[in-house]
Amino acid sequence: MIKATTLGSGGASGGADESRQAARPTGFSAGGRSAMGAFHPFVRLERLLRGREPGAHGVAGVEGPLLLQVGDPKAPPPTMLAETIAANSAGWGGYPPPRGTPDYKKAAAGWALRRFGLPAGFLDPEANILPVPGTREGLFFAITTAIPGPGESEKRKVLIPSPFFHVYAGASVAASGEPLFLPAGPETGFLPDYAALPRKVLDQVAVAILCSPSNPQGAVASREQIAGLIALARRHGFLAIFDECYSELYFDGPPPGALQLAAESGSLDNVMVFHSLSKRSSAPGLRCGFMAGDAGWIDRFDGALRFGGAGVPVPVQAAGAALWRDEAHVEANRAFYARNFDIAERVLGNRFGFRRPAGGFFLWLDVGDGEAAAIKLWEEAGIRVLPGAYMCVADAEGNNPGQPYIRVALVHDAAYVEAALEKLVACLAA
Structure with a gap:
């Protein structure tokens, strides 16, 4: 039986065989959003x-x-970045379009189609793509939005690999969710084995997160692991989030992605994938990426992003579109x-x-x-x-x-x- 770890003062649901209460990091109080910085x-x-x-x-x-x-990538970004921003400087005079510019969404969808061999029309740029200011910000809004409010649902667990990118846990705590950390050490190939969790735990999950290649271990999930998580999300009714911000930094061939496995299943249901130009294009300061997936979830996240004011400026989207169209x-x-x-x-x-x-x-x-x-x-x-x-x-x-x-x-x-x-x-x- 897999051993999972939770944050909080109470034991996790399902008994000792299914999860284990965690000792909290120094300075972090369970459920205490004001103490998030200490985490x-x-x-x-x-x-x-x-x-x-x-x-x-x-x-x-x-x-x-x-x-x-x-x-923090130190390789210089391509010169087209500054050139394109300068050429589109008039865009600084207005608020970003809430769902992004048509050209940026078309460029992002086109890159995904080429990179993952998606069938024509599988990604609708208007319905299935949403620009975000980098994966970190997008992930935070997505996770906090996907967790039901207290009293709304029993499905409040968030499955997180351990080690993990801190935004996963921070967003879960900010939304009063229940983060459940699954070991991702050498015994599991440096990736979490969510399928090993008991059914009654999986039925309480709101969100499961998989990062591939993983941070920090650099492990790549197989096609079977990705397809398995998608199937698990649909069977138990949770959102599967795939953080693929390192997907273009590989050495032995391109890693498989969740979009291509979703396409093979014929549906984007319960799937949300995040990509960014920070690592791919050495442009972390640009704050430009996109989420792609389930149209219903895209609509929900769009509303949250509008409240948070997390739009991507028009000149930045113009530069982002140019970068998504270039592979050299x-x-x-x-x-x-x-x-x-x-x-x-x-x-x-x-x-x-x-x-x-x-x-x-x-x-x-x-x-x-x-x-x-x-x-x-x-x-x-x-x-x-x-x-x-x-x-x-x-x-x-x-x-x-x-x-x-x-x-x-x-x-x-x-x-x-x-x-x-x-x-x-x-x-x-x-």
Whole structure:
């Protein structure tokens, strides 16, 4: 029987065999939305290192501390981005159209059709596509909207892989949902096994989230795993959210996506997929992406986004449309990250459980104690990394599956990455 973990002061539904109560992260109170900041991994990292001076830092060509904690792409975005925004500057004078410009939606739908081999007409740009300011914002609005209000329904659980992107948990707590964390370690191929949950738990689920390639482990879900989650969502009446923001950063062929598996089933029912230009196009500051899927859910999320004012400006949509129509810069991006992983493989060898992931740009390194390693790296080498425990939740006994790990982002140029990893190895081996 699978062991899941919840946040909160009460045990999860279904008994001890079905889920386990979690020990809460430091400073986080169950159901306390005002305490959400304390649950944020980078807030926790800031507090961990507060008052600690970075050790001797600086390597050839790099000034200041070596920052490897955030997945913030550093490869330059294509020049067409700035050019297209400048050419469409008149658009700054008006509010964004609530459901996006026709051209942006057409470009997004066209990219999805080409990338996933979708049948013509499967994605209606008007009914099945909604622009969002990056996947993070879109995911937050979607998850909070998809969770019923207190008293509206028993279906309030949110299935989240552990480790996880913090927005999944933050949105669940903001909507007074019940996050249920499923282990995504080596024993499950670094992906959650939602199908192993008991039926009575699945019947209480409002939303299940799958990230592929996964953050931070870079694991790619198989066609069978994606199709299985879609079938599970339809059988038990919940929304399956697929976070595919890393889908274009792969090394051994394009990963399968939820849209193509939904197309094979002939329907977008219960499916919502998120894509972004942040990683694909090295444009995190553009804040431009889209959600695609079930038309009924698109309508609901459209209403929520209008309340939140989370529209995408017209010049940004124009630039986004140009980026979705171009693949040359994406191929260059993949080569950029492949070089960085070549360097990591050479510098790390078989240390710290190194493995080359199928996608993404993170290393998930087993250093024995992630927090202790993060402090040591900062104080002795001026290197900032993220403790793996900050991406997971501890179980009832206080065991955190991310505790042995650190997450390292390989987002800088090759010289920076090589110097930083050599220094990291020297520090942790000392």
